[in-house]
Amino acid sequence: MHPQPPRELVRQSLGGNPEAFVAVVRHFEDRLATLIRYFIDDEDDAADVFQDTVLQAWVTQHQLRDPSRFGPWLFQIARNRSRDFLRRKHRRELPTSQNELERILNQSRTTTLEQAESVRRIMRAIEKIPDFEADAIKDFYFRGLKISEIATRTGRPDGTIKRRLSTGRNRIRDVLGVSPKRRRPTMPETDSQELMHRFPQDRPTIQINRSERTPFYVDCQELRWWFAVPRVDESVLVATYSPDQWTLTSVMRMEATGIAEVHGVEGIEIEVTESDTQTSLISRVCTIVGRLTEERAQYLAVFQRNGKFSVETFLSEAFWRDSMRKLEPQWTFDEAAPRIFARTDESSDESGAGNHEVRIDGRLFSCLRVLELEGIPEEPDSIFTESFVTSEGRTLLRRHYCHPECENVSVDHSVEVEVDGAKFVHWYDNLTDTALRHP
Numbered sequence: 001m002h003p004q005p006p007r008e009l010v011r012q013s014l015g016g017n018p019e020a021f022v023a024v025v026r027h028f029e030d031r032l033a034t035l036i037r038y039f040i041d042d043e044d045d046a047a048d049v050f051q052d053t054v055l056q057a058w059v060t061q062h063q064l065r066d067p068s069r070f071g072p073w074l075f076q077i078a079r080n081r082s083r084d085f086l087r088r089k090h091r092r093e094l095p096t097s098q099n100e101l102e103r104i105l106n107q108s109r110t111t112t113l114e115q116a117e118s119v120r121r122i123m124r125a126i127e128k129i130p131d132f133e134a135d136a137i138k139d140f141y142f143r144g145l146k147i148s149e150i151a152t153r154t155g156r157p158d159g160t161i162k163r164r165l166s167t168g169r170n171r172i173r174d175v176l177g178v179s180p181k182r183r184r185p186t187m188p189e190t191d192s193q194e195l196m197h198r199f200p201q202d203r204p205t206i207q208i209n210r211s212e213r214t215p216f217y218v219d220c221q222e223l224r225w226w227f228a229v230p231r232v233d234e235s236v237l238v239a240t241y242s243p244d245q246w247t248l249t250s251v252m253r254m255e256a257t258g259i260a261e262v263h264g265v266e267g268i269e270i271e272v273t274e275s276d277t278q279t280s281l282i283s284r285v286c287t288i289v290g291r292l293t294e295e296r297a298q299y300l301a302v303f304q305r306n307g308k309f310s311v312e313t314f315l316s317e318a319f320w321r322d323s324m325r326k327l328e329p330q331w332t333f334d335e336a337a338p339r340i341f342a343r344t345d346e347s348s349d350e351s352g353a354g355n356h357e358v359r360i361d362g363r364l365f366s367c368l369r370v371l372e373l374e375g376i377p378e379e380p381d382s383i384f385t386e387s388f389v390t391s392e393g394r395t396l397l398r399r400h401y402c403h404p405e406c407e408n409v410s411v412d413h414s415v416e417v418e419v420d421g422a423k424f425v426h427w428y429d430n431l432t433d434t435a436l437r438h439p
Contacts, residue, residue: 010067021061025054028071031315032078038265038300038314039082041293049085053078079264125175126168132381133168136161147318158318160375160382167381195237195251195275195282198433202248203241204361206397208388211355211366215329218368220393223270223290223297224323227395227432228254230268230290230297236394237433243412243426251275252285260289262300262313267291298322327389329354333371333419340418341371358388358396360435365396377422380405384417384424390434398430 005027012020025032033050040046056077064073126134139145139153140161147165151158221229227236235255242249252274260269270288275281287303299320301313312319333341333353353369367388375382384401401417401424402409415426 005070007067010070013070014061014064014067016062018058021058024070025057025074028074032074034315035075035078035263035265036082038263038298039079040085041295045085049078049081052085053081056081075263121176122172125172128175129168129171130380132379133164133171136164137168137172140165156376156379157374159321160379162318163375164381195253196248196277198237198436199239199248199251199431203246203429203431204435205359207359209357209359211357213355213366215355216366216368216391217326217328218389218391218393219325220323220327220389220395221292221297221325222323222393222395223288223299224321226254226272226288227430228256228270228272228288228290230256230270230288230292232256232258232268239431239433240428241431242428243410246412246429247277249277249428253282254288260300262289263315265291265300265314267298267300292325295325296322297325325393327368327370329368339416342420343373356388360397360431363435363437365390365435367391367396373419377420382422383427384419386417394434395430395432396435397432400427400429401425402427 005024009020010024013024032053033046036046036049036053037043040049053074057074060077064070126137129137135154136150139150140147145153147158147161150156150161154161221231223230227238228234229236233256235253238252238254239248240250240252241247252272254270254272256268256270258269260267267289268291270290272285272288273282274285276283288299289301290297290299292298299314299322301311302320304310304312332344334344335341335353353371356367356369358365358367365388367390370387370389372385372387373382374385377384380403382403385398386401387398388396390396402411404411404413404423404425406427409427412426417424417426
């Protein structure tokens with residue numbers, strides 16, 4: 001939850017103090033600008049609407065009866081001004097931090113009298129996790145730094161800091177012996193068995209070769225990292241195959257179920273469920289709200305159900321990144337030798353890397369290979385992925401690589417990839433149901 005501006009400052013602003021008004025608006029500035037940009041793609045137009053919003057707020061703030069509602073009131077003005085702008089331009093409407101340490105205490109079912117000892121236990125647990133995760137935990141929870149500030153201090157991307165916080169919290173729970181509640185099944189076992197039978201038990205034979213055909217670009221409408229397209233009635237099945245035997249471990253279903261609205265922005269709701277081979281039960285993983293613009297596939301909100309329910313939206317700090325729809329066979333990664341890559345542009349962590357022919361159990365697909373590096377290559381928590389996207393814009397296969405010293409995961413050390421001198425090993429594969437159909 002975002003902190004509110006001091007009440008006295010809001011009171012002075014409502015009393016007509018211009019300096020206080022500016023200070024209060026600056027408190028909401030980043031979220032206000034983000035909200036407007038989700039309505040209006042053009043940066044200059046969005047800046048104009050931002051100024052209109054601030055001007056209207058200054059002129060009409062005397063009408064606000066409840067000072068504690070200044071933020072919601074300001075955001076509603078932004079929504080209205082954005083819609084007014086779109087109507088004037090005759091443009092269609094666009095289709096559309098929580099305290100985790102307290103959560104750990106709550107999961108441990110501690111009472112107020114026990115919290116002091118619990119905090120001491122947590123501090124001891126922090127000393128037992130990797131330093132880079134412990135430092136992120138301390139900076140965020142005890143020093144009060146924002147994710148962006150930690151990223152600037154450490155020279156790491158926001159996503160890396162966010163992942164370190166998440167992984168660090170999980171490790172702390174493990175040290176404390178606190179396990180998230182098991183997810184409740186939402187579908188009968190027979191449905192799970194039917195879902196699992198859509199894919200072979202053993203990973204199909206996969207052959208990948210560089211294509212000599214004319215290079216092509218891809219309009220990929222899938223949300224970044226996931227395989228779902230935010231369009232009603234779209235669905236996809238995604239199988240996970242893991243070493244040592246490269247057998248099927250789970251199948252996810254991602255299904256667009258209807259229209260949803262987040263902060264006044266319309267999008268498509270996508271339900272994500274997972275079937276596990278060990279339990280034979282289908283569990284609800286999360287709900288995603290996303291949308292397509294002319295240039296991007298964007299996340300609007302993510303509702304997680306991992307132990308406890310949590311919600312993040314595009315106004316949350318370090319929210320999930322959107323992605324450009326147009327993928328080109330450009331070479332941000334230079335392949336000096338097979339499976340040895342060097343980045344030619346370190347400002348970009350995702351890039352097309354040539355057209356390839358992918359053969360899966362005799363079915364041949366023409367694909368664009370897309371490489372993505374999450375994190376800094378030499379850091380032990382960085383991840384490298386290699387995706388193959390068909391000319392129709394659907395991901396066929398995604399291969400995940402992690403560092404050889406990555407803890408508590410099974411890897412295939414016989415397959416290595418090198419990125420900027422850092423070695424990665426084969427972690428697991430995702431195969432979509434696109435691979436089961438003839439191209």
